[in-house]
Amino acid sequence: MGKHYGQPVKNRLLSLDVLRGLTIMLMTIVNNPGDWGNVYPPFLHAEWHGFTPTDLVFPTFLFIVGITTVLATPRKVLDRAAGEKILTRFLRIFSLGLFLNFFSKIQIFGLDDVALLAVKLLITALVVAALFGKYDRRRELYVALGVFSLMFVLAFGGFEDYQNVRLPGVLQRIAVVYLVVSLLYLTTSVSTQALIGIGILLAYWAIMTLIPVPGVGEANVEKGTNLAAWLDYLVLPNHLWVTSKTWDPEGLLSTLPAVGTGIAGLLTGALLTANLSEQKKFGYLLAGGVAGVLLGLLWNTAFPINKALWTSSYVLYAAGIALLLLAVLYFVIDYKGSKGWITPFIVFGVNPMVVFFFSGIIPRVLGSIKVNNPSTQITDDRIGLQTYIYKFQIAPYFSDPKAASLAGALVYLAIWFLILYIFYRRKMIFKV
Structure with missing residues (x-):
């Protein structure tokens, strides 16, 4: 790093x-x-539907990714330099997540535990050094792309040690959300971002509750038989969460509403950088938090709050809690000092x-x-x-x-x- x-x-x-x-x-x-x-x-984590404090950790971080995208981007211009920087960061974060999944799978020439661990640590050091070495911008992109591509070659190239390695993951989802919200921030207005976010949540609700699941039957949101699980197993068989084997909590389709969480962060970042008094910002944060929680709980009656599926109600509820926490902290720290x-x-x-x-x-x-x-x-x-x-x-x-x-x-x-x-x-x- x-x-x-x-x-x-x-x-x-x-x-x-x-x-x-x-x-x-x-x-x-x-x-x-x-x-x-x-x-x-x-x-x-909640067993399936429902939520615990633990279920709020990941969406809060993605919410913050959206905010920091606004705060850390001084020029709202998608030129070649900005595009390369965004793509490089996406590849780096995604590759770190992939490497975590590959780490335990590394086997070399039948080495014993001590020697193999030493080799694993050496490989870790080389990967980190390669990804975060100081080069010119173009070379940084090519190196990140090379590391990223190598792990996919190992996963799909017939190498026995890696044929069952998990490909989705927490850092991978963070990388995808960062990539999408960064591009949205640089190319769209706040109102367009809000409309896209609403559209994503409504579309995901429709997809998960209206489209029949091939080989299963009616649309449903139950464990292992829903459309998101079907898509995960169709596209990434043998490369999913080891606990389930047939679906992944950071799977493909559920990444779509996760982008909605990042967009909620973009909108919050726009509020925090707006020409408003600190008192008004606190009021809007508080109001947004209350609205998110209430709307999430209301939608929960038709589309259950579920972290593994990242349901639309979960997006609203988790964003609402994050907004309430941020409002309190903003009032105490930044406003009251x-x-x-x-x-x-x-x-x-x-x-x-x-x-x-x-x-x-x-x-x-x-x-x-x-x-x-x-x-x-x-x-x-x-x-x-x-x-x-x-x-x-x-x-x-x-x-x-x-x-x-x-x-x-x-x-x-x-x-x-x-x-x-x-x-x-x-x-x-x-x-x-």
Whole structure:
């Protein structure tokens, strides 16, 4: 990732950085419990329809992507330089997501665990260095395109180790939404963006509830039998979420309404940059949040709120919650000037991609490092280092297994805070 020096909070909307930081912190906690079998319900995704706080993490980040697209684009002109910059960033983010899926699949010449892990880390370093090395703009684009293309060649080129690698993912969806909303921002007006967003949500509702599912029957929004699942399996068989195998929570069709979430961010960015008083901006943010929540809950009666399908009601509800949170933070931080408590959140908020990517790498690395299991006398019974740390260094201090699991997640969060705080103190911001 490209490293930039400078005051991390200078000329930034602090409330937005805090909201991003809150989002990344919650993501870190819910993705890294000590024990997946013992997790408090708010830190789990809804089983299918419905929502929990965890289900709000991803859409809030995509909402912020839309806002930052506006705030970080000084010239609203789609020329060759802007186009190459957008395409390069899309390819970089998408490639990072692909590489996370490829990491565990890497096998080379039958190497043992230690040697293979060393090779994986070396490959990770080479990929990051290639993607974020400093070249001229055109070469940066070509290198990113090369890394991106290589992973698709491995996935579809008949290579046995990669024939079942997952291709969709969180970073991949972020990349697609970023690409679309950036182009929309540079080529359309605010009113056109709003109309496109509304059109997307209505079209997705119609597609999912009116079009029969081939081989299944009537249109439905149930797990595994809906039109989005059918399309995922048709286009990407053997390259989907390993838990389901036949559909993907970041699948193809559900990426369409995810763009709607990004457009909600574009509209919010337009509001935040408008020539209005801070008091009026707060009022509009608050009103928009209330409207989004109410409309989402109303639409939920006909098109259930569902994170895995990214339903239109989910888009409105999640955007409404994000707007309400941003409104409160904007009022407290940017309007009232209360900033003495925000540093921990800023620390996470200014370097989100570092956490996104390496939070995917670190657990895989720790799981690959094997140590003897102290609970057994069998000498060849070895467990991953991450499991060892949790079971024997954290869990024994708690009588409640769910509390122990949460403690494991908080320890991981604290480690990330120390790392990111060092970056923050050294005024280092890593940009994709």
